[in-house]
Amino acid sequence: MTTPAAGQGLAVNGKESRQAFESQLASLRSRISADEKALSQTRSQESATLQLLNRLNRDIAIRERVVETFEQRIKELSAERDSVFAQVERLSSEIVALKEEYRARATHAYKYGRLHDLALIFSAASINQMLVRVNYLRRFSDARQAQLEEISSTTVALEARRADLLETLAHTEQTLREARKEQESLLDRKREREQVIRNLRRQKGRLETQLAERRKAEQDLASRLEALIEAERRRAAEAVTGFDAAEYAALTGSFETNQGRLPWPARGTLVERFGVQVNQEYGTRTTNQGIVVATLPEADVRSVFEGRVIGIDVMPVYGRYVMVSHGDYVSVYGNLSTVYVTPQQTLTAGQLVGKAGTDSEPYGAGYFFGLSKDGFVDPAKWLSR
Numbered sequence: 143m144t145t146p147a148a149g150q151g152l153a154v155n156g157k158e159s160r161q162a163f164e165s166q167l168a169s170l171r172s173r174i175s176a177d178e179k180a181l182s183q184t185r186s187q188e189s190a191t192l193q194l195l196n197r198l199n200r201d202i203a204i205r206e207r208v209v210e211t212f213e214q215r216i217k218e219l220s221a222e223r224d225s226v227f228a229q230v231e232r233l234s235s236e237i238v239a240l241k242e243e244y245r246a247r248a249t250h251a252y253k254y255g256r257l258h259d260l261a262l263i264f265s266a267a268s269i270n271q272m273l274v275r276v277n278y279l280r281r282f283s284d285a286r287q288a289q290l291e292e293i294s295s296t297t298v299a300l301e302a303r304r305a306d307l308l309e310t311l312a313h314t315e316q317t318l319r320e321a322r323k324e325q326e327s328l329l330d331r332k333r334e335r336e337q338v339i340r341n342l343r344r345q346k347g348r349l350e351t352q353l354a355e356r357r358k359a360e361q362d363l364a365s366r367l368e369a370l371i372e373a374e375r376r377r378a379a380e381a382v383t384g385f386d387a388a389e390y391a392a393l394t395g396s397f398e399t400n401q402g403r404l405p406w407p408a409r410g411t412l413v414e415r416f417g418v419q420v421n422q423e424y425g426t427r428t429t430n431q432g433i434v435v436a437t438l439p440e441a442d443v444r445s446v447f448e449g450r451v452i453g454i455d456v457m458p459v460y461g462r463y464v465m466v467s468h469g470d471y472v473s474v475y476g477n478l479s480t481v482y483v484t485p486q487q488t489l490t491a492g493q494l495v496g497k498a499g500t501d502s503e504p505y506g507a508g509y510f511f512g513l514s515k516d517g518f519v520d521p522a523k524w525l526s527r
Contacts, residue, residue: 163367181349188342195335205325212318223307233297390492397468404446410437416520432512439507441498445489461503476510477503
């Protein structure tokens with residue numbers, strides 16, 4: 143007879159659940175990796191766009207200075223143009239006045255001849271005064287002619303300067319328009335980059351939030367998986383040692399009320415039953431005061447119920463053994479390779495009593511379990527099926 147392997151069905155379900163958790167965790171970690179890559183790319187794009195935006199800002203600042211320079215130059219050229227226009231108008235007025243004066247003199251000479259000048263000369267009181275008047279009239283005529291020539295020459299120069307100014311001004315205004323157009327184009331590109339930055343930052347924020355949520359989910363899932371693995375580990379240990387905390391926790395009431403529900407001291411294979419046993423080979427008859435269960439060497443042997451240690455000793459038949467009182471009943475754990483309890487120690491249900499035997503003990507790898515109330519009774523009837 144083999145003692146029941148509690149939790150085998152749970153182990154199968156646990157295995158399936160563990161595989162599901164591991165699959166979910168792997169999928170989640172794959173998404174986290176993708177999110178991290180996308181976030182890294184977004185941050186790189188944001189950095190590159192910011193660098194481009196900085197360059198655009200520098201170019202815009204340069205264009206602003208260029209526009210300001212051209213605007214200032216246009217103001218200067220316009221002022222100079224207006225000044226030249228004023229000078230040309232003034233000189234033109236002087237030329238008109240001189241021409242008007244010359245025309246008046248010509249008309250007078252035509253009507254009256256040069257009698258005025260001759261009268262001025264011949265009315266001189268002396269020859270010397272006559273010569274002075276002749277010289278004055280000649281210098282006056284020369285001065286008028288020179289003044290007219292100078293005004294004409296200056297007017298020509300100013301007209302040329304005015305033409306140059308108009309050409310320069312037109313060229314400067316054209317350059318200013320182009321500079322402003324370039325500036326507006328740069329501003330458009332800046333607005334586009336700023337919109338890209340805003341979009342990238344929103345995307346980065348979403349990715350960071352999503353990544354944080356997935357990392358938290360990963361931690362939660364990893365913790366649950368770790369707990370599941372630990373539970374599997376405990377179940378695996380229980381399958382070997384026979385310890386199932388739930389079995390012991392389910393025990394209530396007195397020892398006697400738990401007949402048929404007591405956990406086995408350790409999982410294993412029942413090799414000798416209680417009572418009279420007949421040797422099949424030799425036909426000899428022996429009486430077993432308890433049962434013998436084969437286990438792994440040094441398997442954990444635990445108290446089947448709460449109680450108090452009332453005896454620890456060694457016998458040739460049972461090897462090291464421990465007696466635990468449970469009120470009217472006494473349980474006996476023999477063939478132990480190691481004992482962990484002390485006399486009068488109070489034990490809880492499931493507390494470790496010792497280690498099962500090895501090849502060095504009387505029954506080899508296993509343990510003896512007996513139960514007494516005014517004499518030994520079959521302990522197998524008290525243990526869970």
